[in-house]
Amino acid sequence: MAGLALLLAGCATTSAPAQKSHRDFLTLDTHLDTPIHFARPGWSFAGHHDPAADLVQVDLERMDSGALDGGFFAIYTEQGPLTAKGYADALAFARKRSDLIDTTLAAFPNRIDFAMTAEDARRIDRMGLRIAFKSMENSYPLGEDLSLLEDFHDRGVRLAGPVHGANNQFADSSGDTPKWNGLSPLGRKWVEEMNRLGMVIDASHASDAAFDQMLELSKTPLLLSHSSGREAFDHPRNLDDGRIRRLAAKGGAICVSTIFLSNMNMTPERAALFTQYEHIADLSPEQQADLARKWRALDATQPMWAADFERYMAMVLHVIQVAGVDHVCFGADWDGGGGLPGIADISALPKVTERLRQAGYSDADLAKMWSGNILRIVEAAERAAR
Template identity: 80%
Template sequence: MTKRLALLALLLSGCAAAPVVQAPAQKAHKDFLVLDTHLDTPLHFARAGWSFDGHHDPATDLVQVDMERMRAGALDGGFFAIYTEQGPLTAKGYADALAYARGRSDLIDSTLAKFPDRIGRALTPDDALRLNREGKLVAFKSMENSYELGEDVSLLEEFYDRGVRLAGPVHAANNQFADSSGDKPKWHGLSPLGRKWVEEANRLGIAIDASHASDDTFDQMLALSKTPLLLSHSSGRWAFDHPRNLDDERIRKLAAKGGAICVSTIFLANMNMTPERAALFARYEHISDLSPAEQADLAAKWHELDKTQPIWGKADFERYMEMVLHVIKVAGVDHVCFGADWDGGGGLPGIADISALPKVTERLRKAGYSDADLDKMWSGNILRVVGEAQKAAGR
């Protein structure tokens, strides 16, 4: 009996449980470097009585991005846009637009300079990583619409020197460079001057933004550019058949050439642009010209209209995430990023401002995406495309 017990003890000792190895904890949303490729927030920078660093109640203000919410961990930075409204294709139109764009660029610089310990300008991917390590917010600069360059593509170098590292040739209407997704074909893609614009962007090392471009313009830029394209704020046409959105086949072609689509919250339904909404948008575009009382009045009327006539109809966070997951499936995690069009018409019920971004990470987690996947989609793919443009620069 004693021998049997000894033998049993020997067998059991050989079967002792191995030490439990715990899987590493998943990163929280705040632990990722979270960048957005299209922030229209500079239109608020010159508002009377307003500060980028202040507290702005979403119930009484229309701004969706401010440093208080950014510091809370929802957003670490991104591309602050120099947006220039499309005007007449005339010498005076070009001159007026150029003066405006220079002023908007200076406004971005002067605003950031007020908070040197909290936010820093980024010119390269390494700058973004360094600023993040230092605990600072990241501010790249982009250019939405190149209309202000007139017929002189060499002016693009001035904006490169001003810090622009991402630029698109066209906005909501055709211009001297290209056809817009929001207009009838004129050039059937790029104009001859637009082809020179692509060459100059490549030479300087500016990443090319294909959001707002027509399908033909997208196709031609994809073929001509020596570096991958970035769509700073575009949705998938799978979710809503609109020319502003990109179809699956073009998303695949974009990915095949190393580019990335930064998915937006816009055009998941028809834009409910009633005359009343259009009038409010017209005031909003010039909100910096309004007094604090007029700003409050605009916000109150905007929010009241939202109750009965939402900008994007019945589109909401759930529909947005359906579209995001579809785009990831089509493009792959190496070719997806985020650009919601904050402060430029973006935002939906359930994802109304940047404070909702952790919900996107949570939903992607539930869909099975890993830390490595999320690192790529929140910033890695953006920095890769920007870096490839800079490495290939011929300047």
């Protein structure tokens, strides 16, 4: 009987598996602006970059330390004039940026690989490599020729948004005065073509009306690649609770960002540094280091955001409560203005998992939020295209 008691005690001890660590989850971020750094002279994506002298927030070393398995590397194109020349210049830039992503990441075949499908991502993860999807932030480079969407699909783009910080030929921006009252007629056709190609629609940066219309028109779930909740901070870039619930009801997900949890303290000095940052690849290594020093000094005296890790996690928990664990993911806007004290780059990601654990979320919940919801939406787009 004593032996049986010991056996039963042993079974009780081993019946509950240990919780997974952050490193055990497949983790993806849906919006990495890191390609802005890829053409910097003397810079390597695999190198060590001292935060005091370099502004980059994502590199292979940090992906290892923060256990970020991969994400969507963005082809971001600045909004320009809605003219034939504006479109042509933007198209040339976007193609060049796409090629730069390809050549930069292809230099590390034993560390990172490109994913075209959700199953690719899982396969690459099983191989022990980092995962690179491609996305398109702002469809402005397409001009009025929607056949160019297929060109970018062929280049590996699987996630795209119609608009950025200003209205364009497809849609109204959340940061501009309404022109189309949502989508333009061409923007509605853009939604159809995105569905046909099996590309996921990214509604971040779109106006409320454009979001509403994309949600209604799209045959597949929407993703917001880097957006916050408006109830946490009232800003047009953020999504209100009612729209978050409607997004979830249609199978979509909001990938929570670190930006716009407060007003943006864009002083003239900060704006000048941002202009330099947007053209960082044109600076010498010495100028790059000088930019970083000035940026960090300004962070110490005039922070860009009046928020920190605690504020971020409060907002994350609110969005989870509203949307549910099946409709939340992460897209902090790394290298595009994101990052806060306590979550300054991707090496801090394990802290997010730890805090979600403390809030009572399970392994299954965390697996969904770190990548499961994203891959489910990618697969939904794939199925619709087939």
